[in-house]
Amino acid sequence: MRDSLRFYLGDELREIRDVDPTLTVLDWLRLSERRLGTKEGCAEGDCGACTVVVGRLTEDSQGGKSVRYEAVNACIRFLATLDGCQLLTVEHLKGPDGALHPVQRALVEHHGSQCGFCTPGFVMSLFALYLNEDRPDERRIDDALAGNLCRCTGYAPIVQAARAMHDLGDRTADRFNDRAATAARLKALADEEILSVGSGDRRFLAPATSAQLAELLLGHPDATIVAGSTDVGLWVTKFQRVLSIVLYTGRVTELRRVADTGDALEIGAGATYSEAAPAIAALYPDFGELIRRIGAEQVRNMGTIGGNIANGSPIGDTPPALIAAGAALRLRRGDATRTLPLEEFFLAYGKQDRRPDEFVEAVILPKPAPGARFRAYKIAKRFDQDISAVCGAFRLSLDESGNVAGIRIAFGGMAGVPKRAAGAEAALIGQPWSEASVHAAMAALKADFTPLSDWRASAGYRAEVAANLLLRFHVETTDPATETRLVGDRRLAHA
Structure with a gap:
């Protein structure tokens, strides 16, 4: 020791x-x-x-x-x-001779600082971007800066500095690279x-x-x-x-691994959002987009998939998507492990099926079956860096006749735990994937949840949003024109 x-x-x-x-x-x-x-x-x-x-x-x-x-x-x-x-x-950024780092020079030359309080944080976010990526596009710059708030300068000159910083230095020769x-x-x-x-x-x-x-x-x-x-x-x-x-848990290498096991993705409970997102997004693009909206880049570089689950919050963003995808959880106590479907882990508000001396070791995310359709939606007051009022996720499989062979519907923010909509699922199984069937399931959905009102949303709003998300899922999986759809102000393509 x-x-x-x-x-x-x-x-x-x-x-x-x-x-x-x-x-x-x-x-x-x-x-x-x-x-x-x-x-x-x-x-x-x-x-x-x-x-x-x-x-x-x-x-x-x-x-x-x-x-x-x-x-x-x-x-x-x-x-x-x-x-x-x-x-x-x-x-650390100022050179031995007092020269400014290219990131700092770019901010000066493009007037990217006014009162200066937030400037060191912007500098360090841009510095990480400078070290890691060569000439990122504006979307990537916006993502990197979403966790840095400025009240007086405005973001336009800061983004201009981000575009220019690679013109002022060679990142491959940077003394910290x-x-x-x-x-x-x-x-x-x-x-x-x-x-x-x-x-x-x-x-x-x-x-x-x-x-x-x-x-x-x-x-x-x-x-x-x-x-x-x-x-x-x-x-x-x-x-x-x-x-x-x-x-x-951060020193435990095994808990940070993300491994392809053939028919599933095994995500160590200590894998951060940033580490796990690329592999998850390759299988489930909507899930990847959902992760991109969890906190800011600084948070995603620290927060973990396993922590989001073990926390047990009813408004955690990853559990609804994982439940809809059919994920399982592996728990460990001493040398013994057990595996259970993720939805069974959440028992009641603040209570999970985990002993005090047991920990979450891994999440097993099955790969989507051929032809399966998956969507995840986050409804919040802001697009970036906000907590969900409602988070919904859906996985659908149809038979050769176009009837619903299997469907999983999961919501966060609608109950004391992340939960499947059992009544809505039952109303759809064996039925045509039609607007009429979906409206019947939307009616059944009212009996699945009794949402609360709080400062994020009223119970009525949550109930209406959840039903409308199911309808949206239907529209997006039946209308070819929506197979490439807008996500906020950004476009996400679905394979």
């Missing part, structure tokens, strides 16, 4: 032993390091003023190790999660020791293997399991909760 946190701050190796388990990266930077460029705006991962870039080791397609650079929110990320990583802040050298340094820090830092009864435990995680959870069934901390981080920053034992 190792009692020191080790990471690189730029090119400086830091080794820290006395670490509060829930000390955030932001507070450490500002209060301990006095690196004041990283700002606190919202303290909940929404505004992007605290954006930093983290480089971490990942497995490449050949099974080797490479470095992945990601923009993340420092305000909700715990410092100890940086073990084995490299942390870059806005202060020597990934082989960085990978070598980070590999030297990697080990299979359990990291244990903190003091007294308050500890941060970070196992390196699934077996270690299972053993630790047997000994600490009351521990708070943390993957991306996009939810738990708010418990600390907003609700001032004091967590005694934090059990971090």
Whole structure:
């Protein structure tokens, strides 16, 4: 067991032993390091003023190790999660001779800063984009900046700077893009020791293997399991909760793997949205689009598929799509595992079929059957970075006569748990896939859910939206003109 946190701050190796388990990266930077460029705006991962870039080791397609650079929110990320990583802040970008980085120069030349409070966060989001992608298009720029809020400059000059930053430097020669050298340094820090830092009864435990995680959870069934901390981080920053034992899954390589098993995709519970999205989108384009609208890029780089499920929120975005696709969940307790259909995991509001010493190990997402149609829809007040009022997902199979051979309909935001619409499904099975049949199912849908009213939507609105989404699904799967449809203001093509 190792009692020191080790990471690189730029090119400086830091080794820290006395670490509060829930000390955030932001507070450490500002209060301990006095690196004041990283700002606190919202303290909940929404505004992007605290954006930093983290480089971490990942497995490449050949099974080797490479470095992945990601923009993340420092305000909700715990410092100890940086073990084995490299942390870059806005202060690192200025060259040894004081010269501005190409990203900074582009913002200056295109007047991309006014009051300046949000600017360091924009710089770091663009810096991650600069390192990772060569001349991204405007849609990609918009995605990368969706998690950075600006109240005075306006986004047009910032987007112009993003287009111009590659003209002002060579990203392949950037001093922070020597990934082989960085990978070598980070590999030297990697080990299979359990990291244990903190003091007294308050500890941060970070196992390196699934077996270690299972053993630790047997000994600490009351521990708070943390993957991306996009939810738990708010418990600390907003609700001032004091967590005694934090059990971090981010060092467990097995939990981050996304593997094709032939007839299914096995998604490790620790795989982030960003890591899992490409493989999911290749099978289910609408699901990929749904993931793109979860939080912002900083959140998707931290939040995990397994965490979204284990959280048990009735408005989590991934469970309805996974349930509609027929996904199963693998749970582990010690050396024993069990698998159950995902919809059976959610029992009631705040209650799941999981023992205190059991954890979500993987999600098994079956590949779509030939001819199956799948759609997922997110209804929210904003297109980007908003919580769903209603999230609906549908999978349909027709027989040779055009009758419904199989259908799965799942909704989030309509009940205390993500749930299938059993009555609506029963009304459609064996019936022609026609408007009349769908209207009958829309009537049956009223008995499937008793939605609540809250500040996001009224019960009546939710019920009407859910029924209309079923009708929309019918229109999109019967009218060839809608096989390429608008998603908000963007076009998504379906195969």
